[in-house]
Amino acid sequence: MSHQRSLALEYAKEHKTRFLDELIEFSKIPSVSTDPERNPDIRKAVEWLAEHFEDVGLRNVEIYPTDGHPVIYGDHLDAGPEAPTALIYGHYDVQPAEPLDKWDTPPFEPVVRGENLYARGATDMKGQVTATLNAVEAILRTDALPINVKFIIEGEEEIGSPNLPKFIAENKALLACDFALNPDTGMVAPDLPTITYALRGLAYFELRLWGPDHDLHSGVFGGAVHNPAQVLADLIAGMHDKKGRVTLPGFYDKVRPLIKDERAEIARLPKTKEWYLEATGAPDLWGEEGYSPEERTGGRPTLEINGLFSGFTGEGSKTVLPAYAMAKISCRLVPDQDPVEVHKQLLRYLDENAPPTVKWEIIPMASGPASISDRSSPWAIAYLKAAESSWGVKPAFKREGGSVPVVIFFQKLLGVESVNIGFGLPTDNMHGPNEKLHLPTWYKGTDALIHFFFNLAD
Amino acid sequence: MSHQRSLALEYAKEHKTRFLDELIEFSKIPSVSTDPERNPDIRKAVEWLAEHFEDVGLRNVEIYPTDGHPVIYGDHLDAGPEAPTALIYGHYDVQPAEPLDKWDTPPFEPVVRGENLYARGATDMKGQVTATLNAVEAILRTDALPINVKFIIEGEEEIGSPNLPKFIAENKALLACDFALNPDTGMVAPDLPTITYALRGLAYFELRLWGPDHDLHSGVFGGAVHNPAQVLADLIAGMHDKKGRVTLPGFYDKVRPLIKDERAEIARLPKTKEWYLEATGAPDLWGEEGYSPEERTGGRPTLEINGLFSGFTGEGSKTVLPAYAMAKISCRLVPDQDPVEVHKQLLRYLDENAPPTVKWEIIPMASGPASISDRSSPWAIAYLKAAESSWGVKPAFKREGGSVPVVIFFQKLLGVESVNIGFGLPTDNMHGPNEKLHLPTWYKGTDALIHFFFNLAD
Numbered sequence A, B: 001m002s003h004q005r006s007l008a009l010e011y012a013k014e015h016k017t018r019f020l021d022e023l024i025e026f027s028k029i030p031s032v033s034t035d036p037e038r039n040p041d042i043r044k045a046v047e048w049l050a051e052h053f054e055d056v057g058l059r060n061v062e063i064y065p066t067d068g069h070p071v072i073y074g075d076h077l078d079a080g081p082e083a084p085t086a087l088i089y090g091h092y093d094v095q096p097a098e099p100l101d102k103w104d105t106p107p108f109e110p111v112v113r114g115e116n117l118y119a120r121g122a123t124d125m126k127g128q129v130t131a132t133l134n135a136v137e138a139i140l141r142t143d144a145l146p147i148n149v150k151f152i153i154e155g156e157e158e159i160g161s162p163n164l165p166k167f168i169a170e171n172k173a174l175l176a177c178d179f180a181l182n183p184d185t186g187m188v189a190p191d192l193p194t195i196t197y198a199l200r201g202l203a204y205f206e207l208r209l210w211g212p213d214h215d216l217h218s219g220v221f222g223g224a225v226h227n228p229a230q231v232l233a234d235l236i237a238g239m240h241d242k243k244g245r246v247t248l249p250g251f252y253d254k255v256r257p258l259i260k261d262e263r264a265e266i267a268r269l270p271k272t273k274e275w276y277l278e279a280t281g282a283p284d285l286w287g288e289e290g291y292s293p294e295e296r297t298g299g300r301p302t303l304e305i306n307g308l309f310s311g312f313t314g315e316g317s318k319t320v321l322p323a324y325a326m327a328k329i330s331c332r333l334v335p336d337q338d339p340v341e342v343h344k345q346l347l348r349y350l351d352e353n354a355p356p357t358v359k360w361e362i363i364p365m366a367s368g369p370a371s372i373s374d375r376s377s378p379w380a381i382a383y384l385k386a387a388e389s390s391w392g393v394k395p396a397f398k399r400e401g402g403s404v405p406v407v408i409f410f411q412k413l414l415g416v417e418s419v420n421i422g423f424g425l426p427t428d429n430m431h432g433p434n435e436k437l438h439l440p441t442w443y444k445g446t447d448a449l450i451h452f453f454f455n456l457a458d
Helices: A003-014 A016-027 A036-056 A122-142 A164-170 A228-237 A260-268 A273-280 A293-299 A339-353 A378-391 A405-414 A439-457 B003-014 B016-027 B036-056 B122-142 B164-170 B228-237 B260-268 B273-280 B293-299 B339-353 B378-391 B405-414 B439-457
Strands: A059-064 A071-076 A085-091 A111-113 A116-118 A148-154 A179-182 A194-199 A201-210 A302-311 A324-333 A359-368 A396-400 A418-420 A436-438 B059-064 B071-076 B085-091 B111-113 B116-118 B148-154 B179-182 B194-199 B201-210 B302-311 B324-333 B359-368 B396-400 B418-420 B436-438
Touching: A003 A016, A003 A122, A003 A439, A016 A036, A016 A116, A016 A122, A016 A439, A036 A059, A036 A071, A036 A122, A036 A148, A085 A122, A085 A405, A116 A122, A122 A148, A122 A436, A122 A439, A164 A405, A179 A405, A194 A378, A194 A418, A201 A228, A201 A339, A228 A302, A228 A324, A228 A339, A228 B228, A228 B302, A260 A293, A260 A396, A273 A293, A293 A396, A302 B228, A324 A339, A339 A359, A378 A418, A378 A439, A405 A418, A436 A439, B003 B016, B003 B122, B003 B439, B016 B036, B016 B116, B016 B122, B016 B439, B036 B059, B036 B071, B036 B122, B036 B148, B085 B122, B085 B405, B116 B122, B116 B439, B122 B148, B122 B436, B122 B439, B164 B405, B179 B405, B194 B378, B194 B418, B201 B228, B201 B339, B228 B302, B228 B324, B260 B293, B260 B396, B293 B396, B324 B339, B339 B359, B378 B418, B378 B439, B405 B418, B436 B439
Parallel strands: A085 A148, A085 A179, A179 A418, A194 A396, B085 B148, B085 B179, B179 B418, B194 B396
Antiparallel strands: A059 A071, A071 A148, A111 A116, A116 A436, A201 A324, A201 A359, A302 A324, A302 B302, B059 B071, B071 B148, B111 B116, B116 B436, B201 B324, B201 B359, B302 B324
8 A cells, every 4th residue: 555545544543533523513504405494504504514625625615506505616636637537526405304203312413322423414415525525634634635626515415406407517617527426325235335336217207097077976977988097007007017027118128238247246235135125114025027126126127106196085985987097107217218218108008008988198207317337437446446445345336226316417417427435324214313324334435535536546 | 537637637737836936935945965054044944844744735744853954754644554655755955056156047046047947956856855745735635645645855865864774764663655756866858757777786995005114215116116006006907807897706696687678778768879978078988898888887887996096196206116005996786786795706806816015905985785676566657657648658767877875775774665756857957057957847747746646546
């Protein structure tokens, strides 16, 4: 190990207590982005960061207003144009803490119990943001930073980042970089550092069906009129075959198959059938034939029913033959599926299968493509080695079933891939009561980031 | 025609204007049973009837309190034990008049326009109640009543007659009769008097399905967990086969087939495919193969989806994989199906078809058997001939798709069949704005009832 690297690691070790104190201070600010009453705390959080950016030694520190909560930027570009530039993403907003009575200690009075720090936002993601800042500080105090860094920390991630795309689009030069580092995706287990290299996309629709032009009496008309709730059920039932595959015409045509190597990586993850049963409480699992649960959620596309509505849904009985039935239907997409094509496939399925007894309409809603990044990019390799240095184990490559909008924003607007990592654990109760951060993992994470920044310049 | 009969018919003709004036007076009372603020009007209506009963010449007139709105009783039993006794049913309550702005004239200010009287309750069923009273009056003023009559008029029909069964059960001797006359079922057209000889029964259920034990993120878990809304759709879709038949095991075992003669009668009704398309606004009809629309609604059992609920049903998109899905499911039954057996059939269907990925529960709700009465009973024949005398055409025998609870109550509690007739028309806007009564049909109806009472004694 290089002398510089050792010095930075030593510095991080020596300042552990202060790093934790700073995180505790940061976590005391109830920067809940959904709640307008918390706007002063949002301001307080971004100002805390501005001051901290300056303390660490970042430059051009500026709080940028948006139509919602501000974005904060700061950089350190002394490594020069030959060195790589990392855009480090984070968010300073947190989820609401309710239900408060489920917390063992108050959510905004951070407390260390055992190996964990308990506080709303500790793992999601104030701990992740400070880990990157701590790593940069450790290098800057002991040596020169071997790469260029640009920090962009937003305040609206927990409400869907509504103003971030505009900010990125209007500040492409400011944010220009070689890759992005997104420490918001966590680890699958405390002993298994993780690189999330693929995210599923989304194509969300509302299907509306009309039968009779008004609600009918089910006694007077039942049997002679096709019930739109029944038609809806028929159509939904037909969207999967007996092997659990989606039947929309052409749905799998552009699906990039999971290669052997990826499946071997996925098999390393501790997300077994038992894990899924435990995490979901479902009586049994289900899914596309020929794939493991983790392959199904990460590497295969799906079609889900997110909502159903028709007729009478109150207490008791009402003998209505409903005029209308509705389903919210969404597909999770994998590379190289296109949400626009999936929309066409759904239209074609309905054209071919909806009976003449109903009228129907499809409203396309939220959508975005899947993303996948090169597992052998210099950035991925640099993190792979860094994590191995810190944990003594080769990190797992993971596909994530959900979508991370910022990864898509960076891809589309800045043309760069993201290295998606993080030091949160599945047991951290992210978004729930008693959210916590596992401190040994957090310290190892800071070390891994120090290695990462040095590896990038090697 | 007998002299007595002619005199009674003559009397009815002479008193047409007064009969109409009395109906107008009765219809002015806003006896809306759903609205507690109208309770004084309910009282006014039942007292109006009490006075009118006395005027007509009924005896033992009494207003019986119930846990809800009162029942009024009155009789005339001079024909003696050898003559048949008719229990004449009716209700003095009416539907709410809302939406008021859809009425051309105020609902409780009855007005004659053309051949119709416009008022809430004119056809449903104050006009029907007064027609029976007018017929009895016409005979009593000109001769002796050839049969015994007992009137029972309730005030809760529009809210499901919650207190009527108890009243009947507690007054079996008072209400003892040979048959019931229920003038609440109307005619299919102004030139086609109608006897409704069969009513469908009902077996209503709520099906509840649970998959995971909490709502999941459809990105994180979609593909590995069976979506209960999808399972619900599969189960519902499987409840009909391609011929539109219900697949619950044994569902048709006890279904009494429509015989040739009944199908010929049904074919006389003017309820064609076009009629159904017009009445429902459905783009096309649907139903069990091999039956006409009117046969399907009247003579065949069905399974309807009355309500569907799962997950997110608000505006926009939410990527939830729901923990729960619910359907309201009801079967319309024909003789000799049994609602208890249908419940068992549904349980068996679910046992055989629900996958191990969900837990389910069936909540049985409203239920009642179908009813069918003998088309060649003395009462049916008496009305058949009476209607032919009045309209010059043989009345149609009709099966009704809905349930009429009072028919079942009389059958179960008094052991008698009902003659279900009436002088309301499909165009009378029963329950809707601008409810009306077709006066020429109403007058002919009174004549038919006079004939009916004489025929019963012939």
